[in-house]
Amino acid sequence: MAIDKKYLLNSKQMAEFVARGFLRFDSLVPDEINQAVMRDIDNNAIQGAPAGTPIDECYHGTAIRDLLDLPEIQGLIYSLVGENPLFDHDAVHVREPNQGKAQGLHADSIIDVRTHFDIQIMYFPHDVPLEMGGTLLLPGSHFRKVNEMDIAFYQNMRGQIPMVCEAGSILVLHHGIWHCGRQNQTDRRRYMFKVRLNPAVRQLRLWNTDDLEDGYADHQEIFAGKAPEDDIQTILSKMEPWFEQASGRLEIVNRVKLWRFLTGDEDFDVHYWVTRLENMPA
Ligand SMILES: [Fe+2]
Numbered sequence: 395m396a397i398d399k400k401y402l403l404n405s406k407q408m409a410e411f412v413a414r415g416f417l418r419f420d421s422l423v424p425d426e427i428n429q430a431v432m433r434d435i436d437n438n439a440i441q442g443a444p445a446g447t448p449i450d451e452c453y454h455g456t457a458i459r460d461l462l463d464l465p466e467i468q469g470l471i472y473s474l475v476g477e478n479p480l481f482d483h484d485a486v487h488v489r490e491p492n493q494g495k496a497q498g499l500h501a502d503s504i505i506d507v508r509t510h511f512d513i514q515i516m517y518f519p520h521d522v523p524l525e526m527g528g529t530l531l532l533p534g535s536h537f538r539k540v541n542e543m544d545i546a547f548y549q550n551m552r553g554q555i556p557m558v559c560e561a562g563s564i565l566v567l568h569h570g571i572w573h574c575g576r577q578n579q580t581d582r583r584r585y586m587f588k589v590r591l592n593p594a595v596r597q598l599r600l601w602n603t604d605d606l607e608d609g610y611a612d613h614q615e616i617f618a619g620k621a622p623e624d625d626i627q628t629i630l631s632k633m634e635p636w637f638e639q640a641s642g643r644l645e646i647v648n649r650v651k652l653w654r655f656l657t658g659d660e661d662f663d664v665h666y667w668v669t670r671l672e673n674m675p676a
Contacts, residue, residue, distance in 0.1 A: 401469030402602035405609045408473065409629040412652050415536030415568040422466055423562035428519040430457035435486050435519075435585050442484040442589075449591055450478045458587065461517065470566055473602070474513050476595035482512060484589040489527060489578040496527065497575040498546025502590070504539045504570055509655045510597060511536075512569040517587045520561045526584050527576030528557035529565065534634035536570035537648040545572060553635035598658055606657070616665070626653075627664045643667060 403417070411417050434440050434457055443452045449471075453459040461467060471479065502514065522528040532554050556576060557565060567573070569590065578584045611621035611628070621628050630649045633642045650668045654660055663669045 397468050397472050398465065399602050399604075401465045402600075403470055403473035404602050404604075405606045405626060406624050406629060408601050408656065409609070409626045409653065411474070411566075411568065412649050412656065413630050413632060414533040414634070415571045416531060416533065417470070417566050418559075419466065419470070419564040419566075421560045421562050422564050423461060423464065423517065423519070425561065427457050427460050427464075428561050431461065431517070431519045431587060432585055434458070435488065435587070440484070440486055440587070443481050445480075445482055446592075447481045448478045448594070449481050449589075452481050458589075462589075467515070467564070470564075471513070471515075471591065473600050474566065474597070475591050475593035476597065476600050479513075479591040479594050482590040482592050484587070487575060487584075487586040487588065489575060489584040491578060491581045491583060493527075493578045496577040498543050499530075499532070499548050499551075499572055499574045500543045500546060501535075501540050501570055501572050502542075504541065507539055509652060510593060512590055512592050514567045514569055514571075514588055514590045516557075516565040516567065518557065518559050518561070518563045518565075519585055519587070522557060522559050522563075522584065523580070524556060524558050525579045526582070527578045528559065528584070529573055529586065530554055530556045530576050531565070531567065531571055531573040532634075532636065534637065534645060535572035536568040537645060537652075538572070539570055540572070546574075548572075551636045597656055599656070603657075630664045647671070 407417060440456070440458055449462065453462065516529055518528065532551050609626040611625035615621045616625070616627055630653060631646055637645060646664050646667050650662065650664050654662050
């Protein structure tokens, strides 16, 4: 499917994804699709496919297909993992009313530690108020590659985001992000649909890069602390509240490496952090 450029992510959104490991789109999906997906969940009618099936061949004639065919969803998929990525797995998460416990903090399957990344799309078909739980995620955790529930004893990390949202909201996550399902303390069922996609093409400048060069403030501005808030180096150097100051530097290095991978620009740096490591006088 050809995608209109206006639906692709821009460079600042991509930098935000690289820095924080997720993007959020509130109330994106129209209500007919929200209602139809919830009916399909109740009827056990959401059927994935064998792992490795091109996503364009999945979910024919269903509300999930309508969801994936929305131009905004096509645009974000294309920008992050390219054309026709592969279905990895999906999951319908239903939380019954008044559940007594939450899920432990974890990362989903990180058995592939290359720079290439999968995305996980999480879709919230109804309003999720705070007391209903929703997914909780820890921004900037995607480079801390951990094994599943090994981190489950961590609770209430500074900067964590409980997904409180309106119907039809979407989260798109780097597969390394730490997250968990929170407790549902309402008397209503909670629904969330997740699908994981593997790229089938090299993840190189797949988004709308028209704003890429403009996105870089000049070095003097940055040195003087006068770079605009949305400068790409500024986005990539923003600390998360849970970073310890020195470990924040490590995250900047990780972000620069991923930005270089995505842009193909091997000289790109943020405040000299990686160039310093590459200084190898003979
Ligand atoms: Fe998970």
